[in-house]
Amino acid sequence: MTAVSSSRPRVSPWVLSAFWFGSAFHWLLLLTILMPTNVVSFVGEAQKGTYLGALTAIGAVIALVVPPLVGAHSDRTGRRLPYLKLGVGVNLAGLAVMGVAVATLGGMTGFWVYLMGFLLVQLGNNYATAPYSALIPQLVPPELRGRYSGIMGMLQATAQLLGAVAGIAIGQLGLPQVVGFVLIALTLVVPAVITMRGVPEGDAPPARTGESMPWTQLFTFKPFLWVFITRVLFALGQYSVQPFLQYYAGDVLRQRNEVLSSSLMLACIIVASILSAVVGGQLSDRIGRKPVIYVAGTTMAVAALLLLLAPNFGAALALSVAFGLGFGAFTSVDWALGSDAMPSEKSYARDMGIWHVAFVAPQFVGLPQGQLLDWGNAQGGNLGYTLVFGIAAAFFLLGVILVRNVPDTRKAAA
Template identity: 75%
Template sequence: MIASPPAAPRVSPWVLSAFWFGTAFHWLLLLLVLMPANVLEFVGPDRKGTYVGALTAIGAVMALVIPPLVGAHSDRTGRRVPYLRLGVGVNIAGLAVMGAAVTLLSGMTGFWVYVLGFLLVQFGNNYATAPYSALIPQLVPTEQRGRYSGVMGMLQAAGQLLGAVSAFVVGTLGLPSMVSFVLIAAFLLVPALVTMRGVPDDARPAPSGARPAPWQSLFAYRPFLWVFVTRVLFALGQYSVQPFLQFYNADVLGQKDPATSNSIMLACIIVASIVSALIGGRISDRVGRKPVIYVAGTTMAVAALLLLVVPGFGAALLLAVVFGLGFGAFTSVDWALGSDAMPSDTSFARDMGIWHVAFVAPQFIGGPQGALLDWGNAQGDNLGYTLVFGVAAAFFILGVLLVRNVPDTRPKGQHLPA
């Protein structure tokens, strides 16, 4: 067992979380708005679900491999900021390739160039993520992690809200996709600079002779195991539905401008999550992380099921608000719960990189869920959406049931087994 991190240079939670704000803007606008619309232009309506799901799964390969490897190297050097700097640069280069593919190319040729750009985006973003993720357990004492995690959750939601608003404005004005790619690059770079300039980067390599436990033994440490498992389940629920919301707006709700209505729905989710994120983090410092997760996961599961029977767009927006309250509460304790489960102070970045895999690996569900969506809809009556949303609710409920196995804090005297 390790104690709370030793005294370290203090950093504002707003500065520490700035990069996550930019990343949230980046992924919302790219994954939920641009990518479905761009893929539809490249491949046509009959294969849209399959190709969006496949592209999401392809990107997840990078997110599986890179964070643990880069995190381990970051632990050995004791540096975090240089990895952020290089990762953001590659990410922006990938955005440029994607924007060029949409602007200059068409058909399957354009699609495969688009895929290349997306892989660069995934590589760069995940290269930066593991060293960045290590900063909360490294710099923030256990008793303050809920507050810091809440700020991170709130800024994540604010970044997503700004992304949804930007998508609405770009769509309303009829601006080309390249404008959105430029916005994504700008809103990723500026907050990243705030974090890189504001966090301490005094090289603190692992102590001489200190060897982190083997990767495979991390899962013998029960707090880490159950945090990993439950995070996988919540992410599976999210990624079961998230890539297909724009199609849901068109096919189930009958919206004539699904991109715009999808942006409005996302804005409702995000505004509600901002309300609950900061409050949830502070509450978790007092009552523990698990009670917040119980309420959040149940709320998201119920909202996902009710979206299948809503009478119209207005009711769907109300349910989006309910889902957002649950989602914000979950994100408010997510980082704190993961940081509390870190087994060693010699491998924060590596272990947080593996923890991050629990969130990104479930992106693979986009492939089978996209195929399930297309198959179900081919049977008639939008059956595909019933199946996909039902599977998402089941994942949320299972996460709620299993999170009880996660201790709120590490018991004193407990060590990671060798």
């Protein structure tokens, strides 16, 4: 691996990660609060899991293809921010289409228009984030990546908390769903402007050192291979549960206001993750990335299993806090571990784009997991949730076991 040459960061971590704040708010409110509610209004209760899973999986196709292609083009031009600007514009157009479908259409016609808007959202957001994701490994030296990743994780968690609060407010005040889309658009644009103004394009020239590894050989580089595999496993665990949390609150916990209850659970997860994100990132700079992931992943797996046994909503909130502590620590270290595993400065955006596939490809699990959820619940006894949450815990534990294979490239780069 080739390390950055500067011994000091070239831009504030808060400015560098500002757009991650907007993107995290965007995806939390959209995927976890708005989309489950909107899908039910379009297709009804009986098929909500199947259609929500299908929507997530179809959108993941774009998230699979776009980042590596756009990242490679960004590496050739040496530019990052123009992609961010154009991508945000397309993202906003997609949000507008989704909002119109919710506000003016119904039934399957509304669903198909909603799907078209969601595809635009996926296209724009991935077009923006693929080159943007190269900035941390490109501008931050290895010995500070844990700190930078921790601040990025904290900003993401804070944004997710605000997204959950927004979901609570929309539900409690009985506001139109379109208000959520307006909030997402505003919260996406402002941080994007902060990043574009605070990271001069001159700070992101084409890399001049190191050799670019052909993408066909990228998985022969063991640090990248194992980081990719373990991220896939953790993402599979996350996406096995995340889209269906709102349904879990109603079907298993018997909460009358599913939106409010799932938003409170998310708030507990996120507040806890804020507390552990910065600590986890800084700790990983001192003791290494893997020990933090061992503890974080195990905590997430145990919490996911115990949620199946939660006797009441209060217990589910306590377990949400435990899950959040693990999730925050994992998120803070995950980006540092991925940055350490990049083989060459000359292809940061392309390689980060391919690595990003490890996070978005598991969104395809939404379709089979949604079908499994509907099938299991039709058998009675909330069997569907037992299967889905149990599978999620298995993915987390397997990720913990396999992360031990990731070589410590940080020492080699020092």
